[in-house]
Amino acid sequence: MANSFSAQNFIALSDLRPNLARPSIIGMVIGKTDVKGFPDRKNIGSERYTFSFTIRDSPTYFINVTSWGKEDYIKSLSRSFRVGECVIIENPLVQTKEIEKEEKFNPTTPSSYKLLLSENHSVVRICSSYQVDMKLLSLLHLPIRDSRDYYSLGDIVANGQNLDGRIINVLAIVRSIGDPKYFTTSDRRKGQRCEVKLYDETEPSFAMLCWDNESILLAQSWIPRETVIFAADIRINFDKFRNCMTATVISKTIITANPDTPEANILSNFARENAEATALDDEIEAQLKESINLQTIVDVYTVEQLKALALKNEGKTYPFYGILYAYISTLNIDNETVKIARNRCSGCGYFVSEASNTCTSPFCNKDSSGHKSVFLSFDLMIDLTDHTGTLHSCSLTGTVAEETLGFTVNIFLNVSECSKFEKQLFSMFFQRGSRNLSS
Structure with a gap:
């Protein structure tokens, strides 16, 4: 321990017991919850606030700490430290924990106890990093479970x-x-x-x-x-x-x-x-995602207005952006003759030729062999309809298409024949619903 703490007698978490006289402990904060408020049953109309955190002082021992109190005290205490910092807790109340109840929503700990902090009796002090023993700091890089006990x-x-x-x-x-x-x-x-x-x-x-x-x-x-x-x-x-x-x-x-x-x-x-x-x-x-900040788009158009603007801007290269309130009136994903997925170049993101399966874009940053790998991406054509008309052959591609449909292109293309039948039903009912809306 650093010299500033050497004169202080800290109780190890493994030695904590109820009824200890003014215990003082030190540990690294390895977990922490948000502040929450609850109705105070003793004072109708007011709230009590709480938050919890978990501290550790050895490879084998860590314990949960909970604080209850007034809003100002709890929020101030919570803001005073973060996960990864070292704290000294003076005079906490040591209580035996009810394992089934306590560990349903709190971290599972090896200790049989929990600590409660009181605004009037307990003190929490934050240690600066240069004051903390390296043995404590090393605990931040030690998992609380067996290092082999995990799923890939x-x-x-x-x-x-x-x-x-x-x-x-x-x-x-x-x-x-x-x-x-x-x-x-x-x-x-x-x-x-x-x-x-x-x-x-x-x-x-x-x-x-x-x-x-x-x-x-x-x-x-x-x-x-x-x-x-x-x-x-x-x-x-x-x-x-x-x-x-x-x-x-x-x-x-x-x-x-x-x-x-x-x-x-x-x-x-x-x-x-x-x-x-x-x-x-x-x-x-x-790069494949829309680069414009969507929050800045505020202009609302109808299909009729979009068609007029497209006609007015014909021949011009700059795009315009807006909001359209419409529904998908045509979504053809069950026709085997329709190509719904194409390969994109991993170097520039553009669609590549099926014949060569290589990118021919002069702006592509190819490797020394002149080739880049490709990946599958949705390339759907849909119709959008509102009360003023229909926009035909709109492009729905990439991750936007995946988010709209609710599955990735690889999952879609690798489904079983039974699932293909479900896709057909989905497409049929989707378009039937669209026709009902337009009637």
């Missing part, structure tokens, strides 16, 4: 819906970190969401969702294509819209960044060796 992303995909709703451990590399999205629910509660893409040797892209502010803040500190994470007790779900498996960070989840384990070191080496390739894939994916 390929295992999760292979097991599919058999893992739906299961809580498991995952070891993976961070591929990309999305911007936080903020929203307001129907009952006026504020919410947030952030999607992190993961990958490993077995799967190129896998979505992990963060719904609380603390996990989103933690995710923002990771470095894409470099940071390896061990997510203990993360929930796996089948996303019906995407038709794939996803992971969700929950209140039980403890995430260890860059674990110091043999398994994580192997994955880290894989990330370094493939950094250039994954960076190029991410760049191509970004």
